[in-house]
Amino acid sequence: KNEVEQSPQNLTAQEGEFITINCSYSVGISALHWLQQHPGGGIVSLFMLSSGKKKHGRLIATINIQEKHSSLHITASHPRDSAVYICAAQDNYGQNFVFGPGTRLSVLP
């Protein structure tokens, strides 16, 4: 069974800071997903990665398959980035997902 860990659990940043959230998993996967859960509870998919790096606006996600590690970076953070960020490991059959516990980010103005 895949174990997915995230660090830090909680993160408080000042507006404009560069933020990094880390995710590690224990078993080989077909893809790694990053999700954002808003304070109201809604969940949005940010990235799906199987190798390398992806960028959407101020968000960058990277994955190192050999080290079983992924990072989510937020550049020039803004209070509207305050949310819980969740990584999820998709198994090699592509159908089962194991989720990390989430990182709660607060960006202060």
Add this chain to the structure above:
Amino acid sequence: NAGVTQTPKFRILKIGQSMTLQCAQDMNHNYMYWYRQDPGMGLKLIYYSVGAGITDKGEVPNGYNVSRSTTEDFPLRLELAAPSQTSVYFCASSYRSDRGEQYFGPGTRLTVT
């Protein structure tokens, strides 16, 4: 497109009652999923479906049943509700597993007392 819709938004059940959580998507997605999220915990997969007529268990299927008679709908049935099933339930869908960006519904908050 409405995306993924779930009903009801909230529900309180008594121990031993049954109910069905509804989930529908209008994106012609093949893959659909049910998750539960307990307070302070990560999402856990209950059941998933790779197409109409095909379902399979996830990590925490006990106490639940699903069916997938159409591409659009994926209801989750709770039989004999227990306090341990108090949770927020999310339905999600994706087009295919290797293009697996998931689209989530708004969630159903269920309390069993």
